[in-house]
Amino acid sequence: MSTAAPRAPGGSADAPGRFDDTPFIRACRGQSVPHVPVWFMRQAGRSLPEYRAARGAGSILDAIAQPELVAELTRQPVDRYGTDAAIFFSDIVVPAAAVGFGVDVAPGTGPVVAEPFRSAADLARLRPLEPEVDTPYVIEAVDLLSRSLDVPLIGFAGGPFTVASYLVEGGPSKNFTRVKSLMQSDPGLWHDLVERLTDMALASLRSQLDAGVAAVQVFDSWAGILSPRHYAELVLPATTRLFADLEASHPGTPTILFGVGTGELLGLMSTAGPSVVGIDWRVPLDEARRRVGAGVAVQGNLDPAMCLGSWKVAAAETREVLDRAGTTPGHVFNLGHGVLPETDPGILEQVVALVHAEGRAGVGTLQ
Amino acid sequence: MSTAAPRAPGGSADAPGRFDDTPFIRACRGQSVPHVPVWFMRQAGRSLPEYRAARGAGSILDAIAQPELVAELTRQPVDRYGTDAAIFFSDIVVPAAAVGFGVDVAPGTGPVVAEPFRSAADLARLRPLEPEVDTPYVIEAVDLLSRSLDVPLIGFAGGPFTVASYLVEGGPSKNFTRVKSLMQSDPGLWHDLVERLTDMALASLRSQLDAGVAAVQVFDSWAGILSPRHYAELVLPATTRLFADLEASHPGTPTILFGVGTGELLGLMSTAGPSVVGIDWRVPLDEARRRVGAGVAVQGNLDPAMCLGSWKVAAAETREVLDRAGTTPGHVFNLGHGVLPETDPGILEQVVALVHAEGRAGVGTLQ
Numbered sequence: 180m181s182t183a184a185p186r187a188p189g190g191s192a193d194a195p196g197r198f199d200d201t202p203f204i205r206a207c208r209g210q211s212v213p214h215v216p217v218w219f220m221r222q223a224g225r226s227l228p229e230y231r232a233a234r235g236a237g238s239i240l241d242a243i244a245q246p247e248l249v250a251e252l253t254r255q256p257v258d259r260y261g262t263d264a265a266i267f268f269s270d271i272v273v274p275a276a277a278v279g280f281g282v283d284v285a286p287g288t289g290p291v292v293a294e295p296f297r298s299a300a301d302l303a304r305l306r307p308l309e310p311e312v313d314t315p316y317v318i319e320a321v322d323l324l325s326r327s328l329d330v331p332l333i334g335f336a337g338g339p340f341t342v343a344s345y346l347v348e349g350g351p352s353k354n355f356t357r358v359k360s361l362m363q364s365d366p367g368l369w370h371d372l373v374e375r376l377t378d379m380a381l382a383s384l385r386s387q388l389d390a391g392v393a394a395v396q397v398f399d400s401w402a403g404i405l406s407p408r409h410y411a412e413l414v415l416p417a418t419t420r421l422f423a424d425l426e427a428s429h430p431g432t433p434t435i436l437f438g439v440g441t442g443e444l445l446g447l448m449s450t451a452g453p454s455v456v457g458i459d460w461r462v463p464l465d466e467a468r469r470r471v472g473a474g475v476a477v478q479g480n481l482d483p484a485m486c487l488g489s490w491k492v493a494a495a496e497t498r499e500v501l502d503r504a505g506t507t508p509g510h511v512f513n514l515g516h517g518v519l520p521e522t523d524p525g526i527l528e529q530v531v532a533l534v535h536a537e538g539r540a541g542v543g544t545l546q
Numbered sequence: 547m548s549t550a551a552p553r554a555p556g557g558s559a560d561a562p563g564r565f566d567d568t569p570f571i572r573a574c575r576g577q578s579v580p581h582v583p584v585w586f587m588r589q590a591g592r593s594l595p596e597y598r599a600a601r602g603a604g605s606i607l608d609a610i611a612q613p614e615l616v617a618e619l620t621r622q623p624v625d626r627y628g629t630d631a632a633i634f635f636s637d638i639v640v641p642a643a644a645v646g647f648g649v650d651v652a653p654g655t656g657p658v659v660a661e662p663f664r665s666a667a668d669l670a671r672l673r674p675l676e677p678e679v680d681t682p683y684v685i686e687a688v689d690l691l692s693r694s695l696d697v698p699l700i701g702f703a704g705g706p707f708t709v710a711s712y713l714v715e716g717g718p719s720k721n722f723t724r725v726k727s728l729m730q731s732d733p734g735l736w737h738d739l740v741e742r743l744t745d746m747a748l749a750s751l752r753s754q755l756d757a758g759v760a761a762v763q764v765f766d767s768w769a770g771i772l773s774p775r776h777y778a779e780l781v782l783p784a785t786t787r788l789f790a791d792l793e794a795s796h797p798g799t800p801t802i803l804f805g806v807g808t809g810e811l812l813g814l815m816s817t818a819g820p821s822v823v824g825i826d827w828r829v830p831l832d833e834a835r836r837r838v839g840a841g842v843a844v845q846g847n848l849d850p851a852m853c854l855g856s857w858k859v860a861a862a863e864t865r866e867v868l869d870r871a872g873t874t875p876g877h878v879f880n881l882g883h884g885v886l887p888e889t890d891p892g893i894l895e896q897v898v899a900l901v902h903a904e905g906r907a908g909v910g911t912l913q
């Protein structure tokens with residue numbers, strides 16, 4: 180696809196901006212809200228019995244290519260929990276897989292790459308993404324969902340470091356030694372790789388926005404493995420360009436940038452230009468707000484492990500997050516990372532109700 | 547063993563305090579140094595060809611039980627690199643294994659526990675450590691080494707959270723869900739478990755000190771997975787007690803507390819009472835010094851992955867660490883985590899020389 184023409188912020192294909200007045204979109208923009216909005220990373224996933232029933236045992240990449248199934252899996256947690264947003268059911272390696280890089284997602288492991296990225300010759304295996312041709316099923320599923328959902332749909336893409344890490348390491352990594360070595364030993368090649376992945380993310384996000392998602396999240400999940408200096412030099416420029424180009428084509432779209440273990444990077448991530456920075460559970464939200472600065476919202480940050488036991492524990496920990504978020508507008512409640520597969524959905528249901536009842540960030544303020 | 551009688555700080559069995567004037571011990575104490583001292587976590591390990599030759603293919607727990615072999619493996623990196631300290635070759639699960647909890651160390655995986663800790667009944671499987679009976683080989687190897695080494699020998703133990711995580715999870719973990727669940731669901735049992743592990747660490751460290759180690763490091767490697775509040779409530783008290791009890795029995799002994807991903811915990815870790823806080827590569831040392839506060843030294847913090855490529859990269863990154871460490875006394879150079887197995891020892895040799903030549907923290911100051 181070509182660059183999208185500018186259009187109304189956060190609008191869906193048939194009703195531009197129709198979610199502008201929802202708590203989720205308003206909180207992303209730092210506006211007052213009737214209640215603090217909440218959604219959960221990986222809310223569509225193995226923690227839900229209805230997900231396991233609908234998904235069966237097939238490959239996740241096969242499931243992602245079936246628009247009706249994707250729409251169903253995306254809707255399930257919204258119907259069950261009453262979350263304030265839906266997160267599109269997909270995977271961050273979809274664009275790379277779609278252009279034929281040779282990526283699969285192994286159950287219980289994660290993305291695996293048959294022939295990892297090793298040299299400049301491998302750049303040829305990362306041709307530009309043409310969403311209408313390469314991932315029409317994404318566009319079709321977003322279109323289906325944006326016509327039927329009553330809450331904003333969040334589209335997403337992988338951040339440049341995280342996608343690069345899978346392609347270079349060949350799969351999930353503990354120490355990220357290969358990708359760090361590439362970044363240091365050949366900054367020129369790293370630059371070319373990251374720019375190409377940023378273009379792919381941009382094309383994918385634009386196609387999702389054109390099809391009707393109301394906001395987007397960039398998952399640079401593993402960027403926290405880098406020192407602030409390396410992040411600033413080798414990842415932040417491409418990330419900044421990604422948000423600037425999104426703003427140019429889709430002005431006013433709420434955008435979220437998230438990673439785990441990013442305590443030292445929050446200030447830098449904030450300068451990349453997202454509307455919201457996602458925070459894991461390690462940094463209390465009052466401190467996180469200081470690091471991201473005024474004018475940028477925060478999302479988070481209940482430790483997913485706190486939802487594995489009793490409601491008493493989950494309630495106390497949820498209240499702690501709400502307390503730290505304070506009353507200043509600009510808080511989207513979420514977990515600090517994805518829902519763990521062994522989570523009891525009943526607990527998450529109660530978390531949603533508690534956040535709606537007791538969250539105070541931006542509630543009742545005039546703005 | 548019984549509680550050791552107070553003795554000269556950092557002394558070896560035959561010459562109390564004989565390393566007090568070495569750069570390593572002086573830097574731990576925030577004193578001036580002739581050069582910035584350096585050692586590497588996992589300097590005795592698979593990165594060295596002489597290690598691989600001496601170790602062969604047997605279990606690491608078998609190797610640890612052979613004092614002459616342990617002494618040889620401990621000495622190898624000191625001889626090759628000229629490091630300012632030796633780190634005792636052992637493993638943090640040795641005490642738990644020695645009292646019969648059923649722990650093995652699987653090559654390429656790490657500690658694995660046949661029957662993980664699940665309930666109060668499992669406390670009975672963690673009887674007090676009697677070092678002379680349970681780990682005489684540790685005492686014998688320390689004794690051998692402290693009589694022959696020209697540099698201080700660092701003893702060590704696992705920190706309470708990290709050892710507990712192996713026992714509860716049954717092995718290395720990604721999300722630490724079982725141990726976090728136990729901490730939240732049964733704080734009383736968690737308290738009992740942590741106190742027992744702290745007693746074991748204390749007994750082991752005291753036996754190492756009595757046999758001649760000049761300093762000790764507590765590896766609470768995975769504590770950074772916890773939020774600051776949970777660390778403060780559920781790990782810090784036992785850690786504080788550990789350092790206080792060490793100070794009571796072995797006053798003046800330099801002590802180091804280390805973990806990865808602990809950026810948010812550094813201030814808390816400093817209050818636990820160590821002489822030195824170990825810093826991973828994510829927090830620049832100038833910022834780390836602010837977090838640990840005056841009067842506590844820092845150790846670190848070159849990213850181990852920066853030693854995998856060219857000397858040019860390793861040199862630039864080493865200089866960056868030295869710059870951030872500044873001129874204030876109290877810097878022990880180290881990596882931010884253990885030496886990676888694929889590291890070229892030639893690079894580490896050059897790092898040592900560079901730190902000795904260019905490090906400035908406490909060099910030439912009067913104190």
